[in-house]
Amino acid sequence: xxxCEMISVGAGPAGLAAATExxxxxxxxxxxxxxxxxxxxxxxxxxxxxxxEEHHAKERGFDIGYGFLEEAExxxxxxxxxxxxxxxxxxxxxxxxxxxxxxxxxxxxxxVATGASENMIPFPGWTLPGIIGAGAAQTIANxxxxxxxxxxxxxxxxxxxxxxxxxxxxxGCQVSAIIDAAPRIGxxxxxxxxxxxxxxxxxxxxxxxxxxxxxxxxxxxxxxVDKEWKPIPGTEKKFELDTVCIAVGLNxxxxxxxxxxxxxxxxxxxxxxxxxxxxxxETSIPGIYVAGxxxxxxxxxxxxxxxxxxxxxxAHSLGYIDDSSFLEQRDRQFKSMxxxxxxxxxxxxKIAKEYINAVMKG
Amino acid sequence: MRIDDHPILGTFEKGQKVSxxxxxKAMEGFEGEPIAVALRSNGVKIHRYTMRRNxxxxxxxxxxxxxxxxxxxxxxxxxxxxxxxxxxGSVIQTQVGAGPEVTRK
Amino acid sequence: MSKGMSETxxxxxxxxxxxxxxxxxxxxxxxxxxxxxxxQDIPCNPCEAxxxxxxxxxxxxxxxxxxxxxxKCIGCQSxxxxxxxQAIFLVDESSTEDVSxxxxxxxxxxLPEKEETVIALDRAGQELGDTTxxxxxxxxxxxxxxxxxxxxxxxxxxxxxxFKLKR
Ligand SMILES: Cc1cc2nc3c(=O)[nH]c(=O)nc-3n(C[C@H](O)[C@H](O)[C@H](O)COP(=O)(O)OP(=O)(O)OC[C@H]3O[C@@H](n4cnc5c(N)ncnc54)[C@H](O)[C@@H]3O)c2cc1C
Ligand code: SF4
Ligand code: SF4
Ligand code: FES
Numbered sequence: 001x002x003x004c005e006m007i008s009v010g011a012g013p014a015g016l017a018a019a020t021e022x023x024x025x026x027x028x029x030x031x032x033x034x035x036x037x038x039x040x041x042x043x044x045x046x047x048x049x050x051x052x053e054e055h056h057a058k059e060r061g062f063d064i065g066y067g068f069l070e071e072a073e074x075x076x077x078x079x080x081x082x083x084x085x086x087x088x089x090x091x092x093x094x095x096x097x098x099x100x101x102x103x104x105x106x107x108x109x110x111x112v113a114t115g116a117s118e119n120m121i122p123f124p125g126w127t128l129p130g131i132i133g134a135g136a137a138q139t140i141a142n143x144x145x146x147x148x149x150x151x152x153x154x155x156x157x158x159x160x161x162x163x164x165x166x167x168x169x170x171x172g173c174q175v176s177a178i179i180d181a182a183p184r185i186g187x188x189x190x191x192x193x194x195x196x197x198x199x200x201x202x203x204x205x206x207x208x209x210x211x212x213x214x215x216x217x218x219x220x221x222x223x224x225v226d227k228e229w230k231p232i233p234g235t236e237k238k239f240e241l242d243t244v245c246i247a248v249g250l251n252x253x254x255x256x257x258x259x260x261x262x263x264x265x266x267x268x269x270x271x272x273x274x275x276x277x278x279x280x281x282e283t284s285i286p287g288i289y290v291a292g293x294x295x296x297x298x299x300x301x302x303x304x305x306x307x308x309x310x311x312x313x314x315a316h317s318l319g320y321i322d323d324s325s326f327l328e329q330r331d332r333q334f335k336s337m338x339x340x341x342x343x344x345x346x347x348x349x350k351i352a353k354e355y356i357n358a359v360m361k362g
Numbered sequence: 363m364r365i366d367d368h369p370i371l372g373t374f375e376k377g378q379k380v381s382x383x384x385x386x387k388a389m390e391g392f393e394g395e396p397i398a399v400a401l402r403s404n405g406v407k408i409h410r411y412t413m414r415r416n417x418x419x420x421x422x423x424x425x426x427x428x429x430x431x432x433x434x435x436x437x438x439x440x441x442x443x444x445x446x447x448x449x450x451g452s453v454i455q456t457q458v459g460a461g462p463e464v465t466r467k
Numbered sequence: 468m469s470k471g472m473s474e475t476x477x478x479x480x481x482x483x484x485x486x487x488x489x490x491x492x493x494x495x496x497x498x499x500x501x502x503x504x505x506x507q508d509i510p511c512n513p514c515e516a517x518x519x520x521x522x523x524x525x526x527x528x529x530x531x532x533x534x535x536x537x538x539k540c541i542g543c544q545s546x547x548x549x550x551x552x553q554a555i556f557l558v559d560e561s562s563t564e565d566v567s568x569x570x571x572x573x574x575x576x577x578l579p580e581k582e583e584t585v586i587a588l589d590r591a592g593q594e595l596g597d598t599t600x601x602x603x604x605x606x607x608x609x610x611x612x613x614x615x616x617x618x619x620x621x622x623x624x625x626x627x628x629x630f631k632l633k634r
Contacts, residue, residue: 129421342530
């Protein structure tokens with residue numbers, strides 16, 4: 001059985017940030033990712049990021065990803081791709097399916113940075129070909145270079161829906177509308193303005209009630225909803241189109257942590273059931289850490305900082321950094337987080353994270 | 363369908379152009395790109411029909427998680443075409459139900 | 468009150484009048500000036516960092532709204548391509564004729580050419596009418612965000628926020 005000091009499951013921004021931070025402090029790190037390319041969500045993100053300079057503001061997502069990879073390589077971090085971690089067991093061993101062989105690996109510290117999966121809403125016709133996740137639209141257009149469809153409807157006005165709608169325009173698709181059952185746009189208004197000015201209408205307090213078509217989607221019907229989000233008869237509008245993108249939220253991927261019976265807390269503002277963790281990102285199971293979307297849905301910028309904190313905490317607990325230097329470095333990361341978890345979008349996440357930290361203390 | 367020149371990404375790096383067969387029709391795609399992408403660029407939307415209700419399915423997640431895109435590739439059923447690389451001369455078939463083994467019984 | 472940006476995706480007239488990043492008419496008439504259409508407390512400050520004149524203030528708390536100090540702005544355009552929200556425009560109403568110039572970020576292909584006729588769009592994507600492209604800038608530093616300047620009738624200068632090609 002192979003052994004190493006630290007394993008990160010996931011090579012997204014959280015996993016890579018943790019790996020580089022730990023490696024910089026001397027930890028021997030191995031990273032597994034089931035994808036055949038590293039970077040997680042970052043490589044689909046071709047827009048410029050918000051935040052401040054320290055958060056890579058105004059850099060495009062994929063450029064941030066390349067930066068991390070270069071750094072990881074320089075620091076000797078081993079990134080094993082096409083490697084699915086199937087289970088983590090007691091004594092921190094794990095089974096990894098690397099292409100077509102299964103390997104057992106054991107680590108002293110494990111970080112679960114597996115990201116999130118997309119939520120789905122059922123409606124009549126929702127399984128028709130042409131109805132896709134917003135993440136799929138991004139993968140198809142921005143990684144593989146084909147249009148997911150010619151004319152599409154975006155369901156969901158959070159940042160994912162807004163950003164993907166804009167990226168679909170850049171790919172050369174028509175966007176008929178962006179709809180959301182909520183009365184107000186969920187994502188950043190400036191993202192919304194970017195598509196509105198090219199004539200994409202917003203239908204707030206609307207939901208999709210039917211997808212029409214024999215073998216693939218040919219039309220979508222939307223209806224206004226009342227306060228209980230029930231469709232109001234007589235308010236239907238029908239769009240002729242060939243694609244519907246669903247962007248109704250993400251939920252943390254925590255299956256690996258569930259297998260370990262890690263303590264979970266339901267927190268709607270972070271996307272559902274979230275693993276309890278302390279200020280160093282350690283879960284209720286000693287030696288198992290969590291960071292990024294799998295510890296509560298936030299953003300790449302926060303995932304990076306959580307990853308760094310986890311990397312530092314791991315380096316510290318393995319004895320590579322002393323107490324005072326650890327606390328000082330961790331403090332710097334906390335400071336950098338403050339701006340990201342404030343304002344009308346961030347405040348709720350800050351409160352939720354404090355709650356999760358408190359649950360850990362018991 | 364293919365994006366020739368992207369405002370941010372420029373042109374996409376692809377392998378060699380190769381031919382393959384989909385349900386007895388000759389098609390072209392780029393070596394190494396996911397089979398589903400090559401099919402999509404040829405206008406194919408339906409990847410399979412479900413076992414019980416014979417409903418059509420196509421790409422949904424595009425990252426190998428949902429299995430909506432599984433097809434019969436070179437005789438092997440249940441291949442997730444959104445992550446399986448296209449090879450020169452691949453023979454790809456729409457999967458009906460669980461695929462050939464089961465239908466033959 | 469008309470519906471605002473949080474429902475329609477674009478600024479209402481009231482929001483435009485009250486925005487802390489919107490230069491006065493008097494300032495716009497004196498020459499090119501930045502228009503910051505950013506009125507939500509999101510964590511972001513590259514505009515402030517990019518301005519060589521200190522004409523944009525966000526402050527330590529990066530969720531503060533960007534404020535434009537209109538007298539300091541020299542209309543250099545540095546803040547336009549760095550804004551991840553593409554929320555900054557440059558407006559110049561100084562011409563003695565009845566035309567103004569509007570500069571905006573553009574991330575689509577093909578790019579328009581100088582002197583090409585394009586259709587001006589307002590914030591909601593409604594067509595205002597034909598206009599002429601004066602300048603197209605795209606440098607490596609702008610990282611794929613081009614800046615396109617078009618000439619529009621003066622009354623459209625605070626309405627034109629996009630354009631579409633006729634070809
Ligand atoms: C459309 C869109 C736009 C966004 N825009 C922004 C933005 O402008 N700014 C911003 O800050 N954030 C943005 N985000 C959010 C940001 O992308 C995510 O918050 C961030 O990527 C989370 O990082 P992560 O490392 O936790 O997860 P991910 O990036 O999802 O990475 C997780 C990785 O783990 C791997 N994995 C999962 N399970 C396993 C397993 N069992 N074995 C091996 N590997 C596994 C996955 O393959 C994946 O590569 C956006 C998200 C989307 C979808
Ligand atoms: S145009 Fe130039 S001077 Fe004016 S705010 Fe922008 S960067 Fe500053
Ligand atoms: S850079 Fe743009 S989005 Fe960010 S604060 Fe400045 S104006 Fe707003
Ligand atoms: S589309 Fe989901 S597995 Fe291929």
